[in-house]
Amino acid sequence: MKKNSTTIYDIARALEVSASTVSRALRNHQDISAEVTEKVKKMAKKMKYKPNTLAQNLKERKTKVIGVIIPEIIHHFNMSVLNGIEEVAFRKGYHIMVTKTNESYQREVMNADSLAGQVDGLLVCLSQETKKYDHFRTFKQQEIPLVFFERVAEKVAGHRVVMNDEAIAFTLTEHLIKSGYQRIAILTGGDHLNTCRSRIKGYREAISRYGMTPDESLIVKTGMSFQEGRVGFQKVMSMEQKPDAIFATGEQIALAVYSETKKMGLHIGSQLGLAAFSCDPLLALLEPSVTGLGQKGFEMGSMAAQLCINEIENENKSTKSRAETLSNELIIRKSSLKTSADTLVVSSYSSFLSGKNSDESLVYIY
Amino acid sequence: MKKNSTTIYDIARALEVSASTVSRALRNHQDISAEVTEKVKKMAKKMKYKPNTLAQNLKERKTKVIGVIIPEIIHHFNMSVLNGIEEVAFRKGYHIMVTKTNESYQREVMNADSLAGQVDGLLVCLSQETKKYDHFRTFKQQEIPLVFFERVAEKVAGHRVVMNDEAIAFTLTEHLIKSGYQRIAILTGGDHLNTCRSRIKGYREAISRYGMTPDESLIVKTGMSFQEGRVGFQKVMSMEQKPDAIFATGEQIALAVYSETKKMGLHIGSQLGLAAFSCDPLLALLEPSVTGLGQKGFEMGSMAAQLCINEIENENKSTKSRAETLSNELIIRKSSLKTSADTLVVSSYSSFLSGKNSDESLVYIY
DNA sequence: TTTTTTTATGCAACCGATTGCGGTTTCGAT
DNA sequence: ATCGAAACCGCAATCGGTTGCATAAAAAAA
CATH class of the missing domain: 3.40.50.2300 (Response regulator)
Incomplete structure (x- = not known):
């Protein structure tokens, strides 16, 4: 991927300025004069510049992605939840990475592990088999927000959204x-x-x-x-x-x-x-x-996503685990x-x- | 994210070797002696090392993620397809990023644009409104495999999976x-x-x-x-x-x-x-x-994902657009x-x- | 013992964007 | 004319992992 894409260095070279100037100009940094900013932006558009998300992710240490683990996809309630999650995520500028466990504990562990490195938050509906919760410890350690919905792990720190x-x-x-x-x-x-x-x-x-x-x-x-x-x-x-x-x-x-x-x-x-x-x-x-x-699936999904994104974006670490109950x-x-x-x-x-x-x-x- | 995680540099410091040695040892590079390799691996396990996916992504220029664009989530056929996609992706070590368009052309464009930077391949079922296909050009330029299923863009280069x-x-x-x-x-x-x-x-x-x-x-x-x-x-x-x-x-x-x-x-x-x-x-x-x-949804999804991943992993650029028809x-x-x-x-x-x-x-x- | 190979490891650049800090220029003030 | 302060911009480090190339050490050949 990203075979022929232009970087800020290309723009810098074309304009004979430094890459840092280009970077700042594109982010409307006040240190950069209005004319340079405009010049850079014009060139960026001309050269079809798209920032490299991967590089930004590495630098910013976040991905704007939330992971989702559900037991089954072919399941109306889960779909409704997923729909709610996607809708909120989209509005907030996030993407969702969806994995399913087929109700298998082992697969849930694999999914959790593989998602750990690349999501800013995780939404989980536990598998039917799951009785241990160690695979979620990584998230707490790395301070990645964790939200359970429907089937929740009560012993694990994390928000919970359930029905009554x-x-x-x-x-x-x-x-x-x-x-x-x-x-x-x-x-x-x-x-x-x-x-x-x-x-x-x-x-x-x-x-x-x-x-x-x-x-x-x-x-x-x-x-x-x-x-x-x-x-x-x-x-x-x-x-x-x-x-x-x-x-x-x-x-x-x-x-x-x-x-x-x-x-x-x-x-x-x-x-x-x-x-x-x-x-x-x-x-x-x-x-x-x-x-x-x-039908409360959509509501549950959007609430779970909302809780997750709020915690991702709130810098105050005071977020205690909240347990929401939908009637x-x-x-x-x-x-x-x-x-x-x-x-x-x-x-x-x-x-x-x-x-x-x-x-x-x-x-x-x- | 990734707040308190160990890096190869931490391991290198603990073992008094260089980071490159650690990197190579973990990937079983033959240049590294067996004893050092083992020592590194042991320490990696001890320190609970997990490679930083983001850094790898940047370096490798790939993400092991395939994007999916579908018109609706609350839709049995689409979910069957998604199920097939997820299953194949999981087996091949990929994650899927799922977006929906709500049958809106505009949202399809937004989804395509936002996915462009962070997926190795893209699977698309067009929205009902879509009549222009410029938003898929980026993918061809960057040589990101594109697979349409069900509702396909015939004018765009890319594989197609449809029913009869x-x-x-x-x-x-x-x-x-x-x-x-x-x-x-x-x-x-x-x-x-x-x-x-x-x-x-x-x-x-x-x-x-x-x-x-x-x-x-x-x-x-x-x-x-x-x-x-x-x-x-x-x-x-x-x-x-x-x-x-x-x-x-x-x-x-x-x-x-x-x-x-x-x-x-x-x-x-x-x-x-x-x-x-x-x-x-x-x-x-x-x-x-x-x-x-x-029910052919699962089959369609797994075939589409298979085609996509094959093209991602095949280095030979000779992959012509294949059109598969499911009976x-x-x-x-x-x-x-x-x-x-x-x-x-x-x-x-x-x-x-x-x-x-x-x-x-x-x-x-x- | 000296030279050539092999084996094992480290240095440094790189992926692309971001940013602290320092440096240069401009311009008004004294 | 000199000084100080904005106003602008670039250098270089950083995020963490990967890899070409050079180098050092050990083993083999001369």
Whole structure:
């Protein structure tokens, strides 16, 4: 690259001034007279000068690039987040380097290591496998801002942007209960993921709050992927006491349940309730439509990018780790209603976290 | 960034050798004795040395980064492509810098300019607005490999990876005709896009081949976005002579048609045929399911990345622009069948390009 | 022992832009 | 005419790693 490009030295030679003068002129340094400045700029344009970003990076010790690590690309929520990140980055003059882990811890480590040298900040959504966080230490040492989103490392210093997982899970479960379902299974991933842990917690809270008998065998932690979701679903559906509703804690799981159910000929809603912790708008297009969440991916991504860039550009080192929680809303559709009511009612359940959290999860009936 | 990191000079000082020796030792240069090499490597590990990528980039005049420009991120096909790109890039030791244009020419220019200085290669899917290609000249001048995919610039030197648009469009239209639809509208974008041009051509070919009367008013070029697709759909549906089938030339258009149709209460298939030039697997989940294409996004992305990296690493300048065409298959589902046949028949139409193109578009009935 | 080769290492330039510091010129003030 | 202060500009170092060339030391040949 940069085969035939002109440098400040070329301009300097052409104008018989020094390279430093050219450099200063191009940056509007006041030491350089107006006429020289103009002369330099004119020549720069004439010679199609483009500053060598690589040299600037080395000198300035920064790249105007933020790294992104996500588990999967083919994933609507991740895409939305990425979209938000890109949008903010673009407006702020940054580029994004995107890597995916395929939910593999090992690949996450490789990505983190390889990005370490060339980004000014890093945005991460942890892989499903990740239980150790040493690969992020480099960033703290080098004072590279680190922002986790969605799946966060609580033990690592760094900003965090998450959803109100516990409250939403509570509301969602509460809704299923109020819809008349008696045996609600939750399909989710490992306890080490904050998302799964919180969602399970909210689920448990609702179950016990409404005096239902908790059944540990209904909490199935097979994983967040499509395949793993299917496995979990098959597992609960082969129990002697089958569940009558499913809480799918991720969009891939929801899709797995949905397609499996269709294959089995079960009618979603009347025969098996389904509610998903998913922002995918596709849920509204399915027939029957699936209860899910509002779309907060873009917001999460832009907030994460914003936090990151702020810390990059703020010279004050006083930036403590901030933990941002996005509220979200439950959008009720046919899949979680036993009777497909033609008349749609709008109501609102209060969030179960009475004092602590005032942003109650709104509930729309569609 | 790179606040407290050790350099080769630190290692050199600790070992009382020169920096060049350290550099060479770390790269296994044969001039350095085995013992010194080992000593250096041991010390490097001990001091947690990581080479400064920025300095290497400047020196080597390359970055091991390939830029990607796509119109939209929230777009299944684009993400499939991106997924393929990332996968190949990762395996080859490259990073990807992802930018999106939001279908804006201006933003495409900005992205191209800003990427020019810091990538070893560039992968581009043109924006819908783009009609001038000057912003890609820099890359040719600097000999930075350029690969277009999906929407390509035919006038610009660079590799191209496309689908067999014309043949697929022919097959798809042919299928609608054979299904018994009489008035087939095609919703698409501007003629300057190779994709639209080829798809329209295939459509026209099929219409005339089967002796139907072509009607220019059925060729609606409102654009490829969801909103534009909806506009186009509303336009044809408000004609005095409505179409009885729609050929949606993109996934966003297909979704627009699908959701509008549902709103109108029209039954897709029996009342209005629909076939989409789209790889989105969601089409299979909808009810009625929508006729579309096989998933070739990953393949397109990995091929594009492969071409790009090959050219980056091949020193022989003899790399002529290669144009790769991916074949694809039509997957027939309920939306393009007037009667929802319970018995599914598998057949195969021959590609209309008899001699020239032997990869006929396979047709599955689902 | 002397000369030639081989082996191993260091010096310094380079990639291109930035910037502290010092030097020269200009010009008004004394 | 002399001095001091702006106003302008260039030298050289720096960022960290790489590499051609020279050199020194060790080994081999004479």
